[in-house]
Each structure stands twice: as C-alpha cells, then as structure tokens.
Amino acid sequence: MSRATATDLVYLVAIVGFILALKGLSSPKRARLGNLVGAGGMLVAVAWTFSLPVVYSHTRNLVLIILAIAIGTVIGIPAARLVKMTAMPQMVAIFNGVGGGAAALVSVTEFISVPGKSLAIYKICEILFGVLVGSVSLAGSTIAFAKLQELMTGRPITYPAQQPINAAIGLAIVALLVVTVVTASTTVLVIVLVLSLVLGAIFVLPIGGADTPVLISLLNAFTGLAVAASGFTLNSTLLIVAGTLVGASGTLLTRMMSQAMGRSLPNILFSAFGSVVTASGEGPDAEGRSVRAGTADDIGVLLAYARKVAIIPGYGLAVAQAQHTARELADALAARGVEVYYAIHPVAGRMPGHMNVLLAEANVPYDQLEEMDDANQDMATTDVALVVGANDTVNPAAKNTPGSPIFGMPIINADLATNIVFLKRSMRPGFAGIDNELLYDPKTTMLFGDAKDSLSKLVAAVKTA
Template identity: 85%
Template sequence: MSRGTATDLVYLIAIVGFILALKGLSSPRRARIGNLAGAAGMLLAVAWTFSLPGVYAHEHNLLLMIIAIVAGVAIGIPAARLVKMTAMPQMVAIFNGVGGGAAALVSITEFLAIGGKSIAVYKIFEVLFGVLVGSVSFAGSAIAFAKLQELMTGRPITYPAQQPVNALVGAGILAIAIATLVTASTPLLVALLVLSLVLGVIFVLPIGGADVPVLISLLNSFTGLAVAASGFTLNSDLLIVAGTLVGASGMLLTRMMSQAMGRSLPNILFSAFGSVVTASGGESLGDRSVRSGTSDDIGVLLAYARKVAIVPGYGLAVAQAQHTARELAEALAARGVEVYYAIHPVAGRMPGHMNVLLAEANVPYDQLLEMDEANPQMATTDVALVVGANDVVNPAAKTTPGSPIYGMPIINADQAGNVVFLKRSMRPGFAGIDNELLYDPKTTLLFGDAKDSLTKLVAAVGSA
C-alpha cells in the first residue's frame, strides 16, 4: 500500500470517528462514547499528519509546530478543566472563535504561499470565503463571549443608522471581494479581513443575551464552513468533509434551538429585541404592586405543601445555587413533600444547561422533569418555586400576541396553587419583558441572591 493510500485510509477512519461522534451526541446513552470516538479520530488524524513526508519544509517549521501544539494543549486543557459549569457557554464561544480564526489564517497564509497572479480564480474564491466566514466567526464569538461573561451589556445594542452602516459594510466586503478575485492583490485581501472582523462585531451587537446561545450555534456552523473552504484551498478531503459535517449539522442544530424558543432564526438575528419590549411593556404595566414575603412565611408555605415544583433559571446558575436548591428539596422531601424540578428546554443560557448544572449537584435524575412532563402536573402542584427564572414562566408567551416571546412554550407555573419567585430585583429577564405573573395575587416574591434566599428557606423549612 502506498503512503498516499495509507493517508487517505487513516483520514477516512478519522472521518468515520467524527460521524459517529455527531451520531452519538444525538442520544444521551451514547453521547460520551461518541465524543470519545471523535477525539480518537482527531488524535489519529493529527498524529498521522506528523508522519507525512511533505509536512515540513524546514526543521525550524517542525519546531514551531511542536511548540505551538504544546502551548495550545498547555493552555487549553487547564482552561477547559477549570472553568465553572456556569461559564461553559462562554468557553464554547471562545473555542469556536479560535477555530474560525485558525481557518481564516490558513486561507490567508496559503494565499501568500501560492502568491501572485498564477493563482486560479476559483482558488481565490475559496480563500475569500474562508477569510470572510472564519473572521466573522472569530469576531462574532469574541463579542458573544463578552456578552455572556458580562464584560459588556447583554442587552441588544442598537445605534442610529444601524441598518445603513451594516449595508455599507456588506457592500464594501462584496466590492473588495470582487476586486480581489480580479487582481489577486494581497493588500485587498487584508482589507477584506479587517472588514470581515467588523462585520462579525456589528452582526452580533444587536443580538440580546438570551439569544446568544443560538448565535453561538450559528457561528459554530460558520466555522465548519470556513474549515471546509480551507479544505478546498488545501485540496484536503479530510477538512472538506469534517468542516461540512459541522457546517450542515450546525445549521440544523441552530434551527432546532430556535424552534425550542418558539422563534424563527431571522427573528432572533434581525429583530433588535429590546426596542420592541420597552414599547409594549411600558404602557400596560405601570406602577402595579407586587407582594413580597419573608423567608419564614415562604418556608411555612413550602413545608406544609403536598407538592412543590422548583423552576430553575439562569439566576440559580449564576448564584451557584444548585447545591442549595438540592438541600431545600431534600429538606422538603424529608417532611414528606413531593418535590420535582420543572426544566424549561432553554432555561439558563444554553439549552440543556440546567440539566447539566443540577446533575452536577447530584439532583436525582428522576426528579428532573422536562417541560412536557412537568406541565400536566402543574395544576395539582401547591407551590411553584421559581428560582432566578422569568421569561420561561411568563404567561405573555401564551396570551399576548404582540409580545416578542409570543409562541414560546413555557412552564405553566401560573397554574400552580401558589407561585413564589426568588429574584434579585424587579428587573425583567433577559428578554426584557415584564412578567404579568409577578403581579398575580397568588404570587409572593422574595428578593435577594438566589443562593442566600434558598439558604434562608432551608432554615425556615427546618424550623417550620
């Protein structure tokens, strides 16, 4: 068997590993083994690449390669291991962004290496696509990270003449791309790189914090396509197939995620959420009063209930209160109260985020009910304890056709006998929409950090 054939075969095995990874990640039972199949495929492909005869032209290039890989491993593994579970979404954004950046750099460097006017037009097209999409993914992921890490506001950022500015940048990119196709000029390619980075930033700025997960999924798909473009540039089947797999599956995943929020993808990307909200929220709900209670009152309410639903949201995650929530559930269970958790698919900042956090706190799996299982139980539930969640229990999603979240499936906490909100303040949730349920006569509010409030409730239940 020739070396070239052996390489093709090894890369084919790697690709099968990637397909098995995606397939495995579609079911809870095989997810972990699937991910390992992907990692094994990756290790195999990278290790084999080292053995290729043409992989390095000079000794110092091999040295640089080894240094870069060792440094990447030395930074990447601790970063990924040490990050808190609540910060996972940001980490995914970062690791996606660097992948997009790498794809853009491959396209640029290969363009420089081929160089000059001898380069075929379709090759330039592949390079342009790789640079454009890779850079948008890189810059967009950086902004997404900043939003989730709260380095900047999670609210949609809008400014005057936003649409004309976007159109101008888009037109500029198109013009430069065409000029580069004709002239194969390096300065023009650099200009395209810069404008693509700008596009990545202005594309993400108007997207609100609650929608950022869907955006990350979209950018993930973009990076896949940029990798596929690099594959075309380098004539590599491996990169084309792996990049395209991610591009296509990522696009479908993005659609599934927006469906879980009951919204269309264009609606998420292009409707600057916040502006609509203030307009509709302000008029209907003025200075209406809410009822706030003490932790002792609520402790008694919980302790003498028969059935309690805990509805966790991002506030629980951010306060690291998942362990305290479990303590409260155990304290209630010890008194014979039936406790379950009602998990909205997009509670937290990423779909599935809440399941992961509660599983980390050793909450028994059979107490975690998906929305469809939990909702039929709500009518017979005495107390719905909403911890740091807001939009996912907002009845406006069912009753107010003008609301930005109209159509999103919600946890029907409003059907429970009593509703208790643990909130930091009266500030509305990520979507920025006021919640009618807060003003309901059967609703009690307990203000404060979710963890502190839960700790007080554990004590109150104990002495009730």
C-alpha cells in the same frame, strides 16, 4: 504502500472517528465515549501529520509548529479546565471563534504564498469563502463571548439606520469579493478580511443575550464551513469532510435549538433589527407597583402545607451552585408528603439542557424532572410555583405582550399556579433585559438573596413548620 496512500488511510480513520463522535454525542448513553473517540481521531490525524515531509522538511518551520501547538495547549487546557460550569457557553463561543480565525488565516496565507495571478479563479473563490466565513465566525463569537461574560451588555444593541448600514457593508463585501477574483490583489483581500470582521460583529450586536446559545451554534456551523473551504484550498479531503460534517450537523442543531425556544431562526437573528427600540420602552412603568417580600418562615409554611410544589430553576440556581440545596428542600417537602416536581424550561440557564445537567449532578430523581409541556399541564393544579433564580423563562410577556423581545418564546406557566414564590437576588431584570410582570402579581411573594442561602433557610423553615 506509498506514503500518500497511508496518509489517506490514517485520515480516513480520523474521519470515521469524527462521524462516530457526532453519533455518540446524540445519545446520553454514549456521549462521553463519543467525545473521546473524536479526540482519538484528532490525535491520530495530528500525530500522522508530523510524519509528512511538507511539515518536517524545514526545521525552523517544524520548530515553530511545535512551539505554536505548545503555546495553544498551555493556554487552552487550563482555560477549559478551570472555567466554571456556568461560564461554559462563552468558552465554547471563544474556542469556536479561534477555529474560525485559524481557517481564515490558512486561506490568507495560501493566497499570499502563491505569486501574482497564477491562482485559478475557483481557487480564489475558495480562499475568499474561507476568509469571509472564518472572519465572521471569529468576530461574531468574540462578541458573543463578551455578551455572555458580561464584558458588555447582553441586551440587543441597536443604532440608527442599522439595517441600511449593515446592508451597505454586506454589499461592499460582495463588490470587493468580485474585485479580488478579477485582480487577485492582496490589498483588496485584506480589506475583505477587515470588513468581514466588522460584518461578524454587527451581525451579532443586535442579538439578545438569551438567544446567544443558538447564535453560537450557528457560528459553529459557520466555522465548519470555513474549515471545509480551507480543505478545498489545501486539497485536503480530511478538512473538507470534517468541516462539512460540522457545518451540516451544526445547521441542523441550530434549527433544533431554535425550535426548542419556539422561534424561527430568522426571528432570533433579525428580530432585534428595528423592533427592539419600540419594545424596550414597552409595558407599564414600575412606579406605583408594589412587590411583596416574604420571610423564609412564611414561605416555609406555605410550602410545607401545600399539596403540590413546582420548583422552577434558572440561571440563578446555577450561579449559586444551589442544586444540592434545592434537592434538600425537595426531599424535606417530600418527607412531609408534598408532591414535588421540577419544571424544566429547555433553555433555562445559559445553554440548552443546563438545568438537567445541574440537577443530574445533585442526583435528583429523573421522574421528578418535568419537561416544559408536561409541567405546564400540571401548573394549574400546583399550589406553589417556586421560581429559583429564573426570570425570562416564566415571564408572561412572552405570551401577552406582542413586541416584547421574548414574545412567542414558550414559557413555564408559573402564573397559573395558586401561589408564586420568587427566589431572586434583586429586582434586576433577567438576561433578556426586560421587566417581568409576574414579580408584581398579587399572588407573588419575593424572597431576596442568594439562591443557595434562601433555599437553606427554606429547608430549615419547612422542617420546623
């Protein structure tokens, strides 16, 4: 068997591993195994690549490859292992971005390694696609990372004449792509690279923090396509298949995620363009409205003598690592005969499924977890809606205020419960950066403080009530 055939076969094994990985990740039962199978496929493919003469023939280059992999590993593993669970979405964003950057660099390097105009036109097109999409993914993911890491505001960022400026940059890139194809000029390619980075950044700036997970999923699909383009450039079936798998599954996943938020993808991507300026000044001013703050003892009594309590967790629960304490409270209430359920918004927290993950960690029984639609049916007969560190996902503005950035997003209808209790650190708005009417509702009692402390106090209060 020739080396080329052996290589193709080994790479085929890796491809099968990737398909099985995606398949496994689609079911809770096999997800972890699926990920390991994917990692196995990756290991096999990379290990085999070291046996190819194109990789080891120049010793200096081989040393550089090994050094680069060592550097990436030394940085990547601690970063991925030490990051807090709450910071996972931005880690996915940045690891996605560097993949896009790598794909763009592969395309650029291939371009400059071939002298003059000897490249076929379709080769230049493949390279340009890789550069464009990879750079957009890199810059976009970096901005998404900065938003989630709160290095910059999570709010949509708008500026005057945003749409004309963005359109002009887009058109300039299209024109330069044509110029590159005709002239095969490296200088023009570099300008395309820079403008693509700018495009990626301005594409992401107006997208609000709450929509960022959907955006990261889309950029993930972009990187997949950039990798597939690199595969065309390098004549590598492995890269084409793996990149396309991610591109296609990522596109579908992006659609599923936006559906979970009850919004269309164009709405998420472009709604802040223009509309947000009017929307942010929306709503009556906070002045003149009073907020009722309660004590833990009062609220403990309210909970202890309720018949039905809904716990509505959000990002605050995740930050405070309060999932175990939430469970203690639920157990204390259940011991008194109170019916308790958790109302789970699909995008509560900063990534879809965030709350399920946290509550599963605290061994919350599955039958107590209610998806949004079921929870909303029960809400009208619920005595107390206990909102733990959530805000946007219970904001009635999503139903009542056309023009609000979150208008149209399905929410947990906490406003239908007889009483509402908010455990919040402060009156600060949620991640979407908008005010919440519900905090000022006469039915609402606030308990300020860290979610975990507040829950502990409530547990004590319920036990003595």
